[in-house]
Structures are given as structure tokens and as C-alpha cells.
Amino acid sequence: DTAVSQTPKYLVTQMGNDKSIKCEQNLGHDTMYWYKQDSKKFLKIMFSYNNKELIINETVPNRFSPKSPDKAHLNLHINSLELGDSAVYFCASSRRDRDYGYTFGSGTRLTVV
Amino acid sequence: GQQLNQSPQSMFIQEGEDVSMNCTSSSIFNTWLWYKQDPGEGPVLLIALYKAGELTSNGRLTAQFGITRKDSFLNISASIPSDVGIYFCAGRSNSARQLTFGSGTQLTVLP
Numbered sequence: 001d002t003a004v005s006q007t008p009k010y011l012v013t014q015m016g017n018d019k020s021i022k023c024e025q026n027l028g029h030d031t032m033y034w035y036k037q038d039s040k041k042f043l044k045i046m047f048s049y050n051n052k053e054l055i056i057n058e059t060v061p062n063r064f065s066p067k068s069p070d071k072a073h074l075n076l077h078i079n080s081l082e083l084g085d086s087a088v089y090f091c092a093s094s095r096r097d098r099d100y101g102y103t104f105g106s107g108t109r110l111t112v113v
Numbered sequence: 114g115q116q117l118n119q120s121p122q123s124m125f126i127q128e129g130e131d132v133s134m135n136c137t138s139s140s141i142f143n144t145w146l147w148y149k150q151d152p153g154e155g156p157v158l159l160i161a162l163y164k165a166g167e168l169t170s171n172g173r174l175t176a177q178f179g180i181t182r183k184d185s186f187l188n189i190s191a192s193i194p195s196d197v198g199i200y201f202c203a204g205r206s207n208s209a210r211q212l213t214f215g216s217g218t219q220l221t222v223l224p
Contacts, residue, residue: 041150042214043201043217045211045212045213048210048211056210056211090155090156092155100146101158104155105155106153106154106155107153107154107155
């Protein structure tokens with residue numbers, strides 16, 4: 001069983017489109033995260049939810065909107081996609097807020113053309 | 114915000130050689146972590162360090178939490194081809210809620 005699963009694995013779309021990435025964890029963790037990995041492999045936190053409550057919202061364009069319907073799911077919706085949004089997006093989870101044992105998904109490679 | 118400097122950025126080594134990489138932070142951390150990312154996958158936790166001076170091993174990997182609490186290093190002994198990947202340090206200070214990741218060390222092991 002995959003602990004943190006993201007879909008889709010690859011996403012190619014045109015500028016201006018709206019797209020969503022889904023994430024689910026079956027670890028019973030309370031906290032979930034979205035990280036963005038750029039072309040230089042730098043990992044940057046975007047959002048964090050603890051028990052469906054938004055607790056971290058870094059400087060991310062408001063075209064990005066996370067949604068957590070329950071503590072096992074954290075989806076990322078992106079409006080009006082831009083070329084600069086091309087990156088690998090990782091979902092992760094941890095047992096609780098401020099816990100260090102992050103479990104990552106395998107990533108979603110988003111390419112905006 | 115917190116900043117982590119990780120070095121080297123990349124390494125090319127022969128199979129069987131030992132490897133060392135390190136991270137330094139601009140602030141005091143209370144936890145240091147080391148992750149490995151294989152191509153097409155997410156980072157996987159290798160070692161977690163919770164106390165200054167702590168030295169922890171995981172197989173051929175050894176990591177230390179620096180005494181100043183502003184640095185950490187990771188050693189890999191007798192490297193093998195499957196050690197190839199990107200190694201990330203990560204840490205958190207008391208004032209931060211989330212982990213900060215270093216910029217990664219790309220390791221290539223030549224046969």
C-alpha cells in the first residue's frame with residue numbers, strides 16, 4: 001500500500017488552464033504539506049494543513065488554492081497556469097504538526113506549455 | 114527566514130569510496146534530518162538527529178548534529194551504485210513550524 005499517493009504523476013497543460021493535483025495519505029497522520037521543487041531541485045514549502053486547518057501559507061500566488069476535505073486528503077488547485085509554475089510538486093504528511101518524520105509522495109511533474 | 118547552505122552541490126566518486134557532505138544554517142536548529150531522493154521519487158528519510166553532538170548511524174550512513182547546533186554532516190562509507198541520488202539536509206529551529214531543506218547534494222557513483 002502506498003503511504004502518500006499523488007495523482008497525476010505527470011501533468012502537461014497549456015498556459016491559462018486550471019488544474020488540480022490530488023494527494024491522499026493512509027498513515028493516519030494529522031498534518032499534510034505541499035512542497036514545490038524547482039528545476040534546481042530546491043524544495044520549498046507552500047502550504048501545510050493540520051487536521052484540515054491551514055497552518056502554513058507561504059508566499060504563494062493566490063492562484064494556488066489548497067483544499068483539505070478531511071485529514072487524509074490535501075488537494076492543490078491551480079488557476080490560470082503560468083510557465084513559471086512548471087515544477088515537481090510533492091505532497092507530504094507527518095504524524096502531527098511540528099513532527100519531523102515527513103513521508104513524501106512520489107511527486108507530480110507539472111509542465112506548462 | 115531560515116537558510117541552509119548544503120555542500121557540495123554535486124559529487125562524482127568511484128564505487129567503494131567514502132563520501133562526506135554537510136549543511137550549515139543561519140540559525141540554531143533543534144533537529145537535523147537527512148533525506149535521499151531517487152530519480153522520479155519523493156525524498157525518503159535516512160537519519161534524524163535530535164541532540165547537539167549526537168552521532169547516529171543507519172547502515173553505511175553516519176550523520177552528526179553539530180555542537181554549535183548550526184551544522185550537520187552526513188558520511189556514506191564504501192559507496193555502491195544504488196547510493197546515487199540527491200541527498201538533502203533539513204532542519205527546524207524552535208521558532209519555525211515547518212522543515213527547511215538544503216539545496217541538495219547530487220551524488221554520482223562511478224563503477
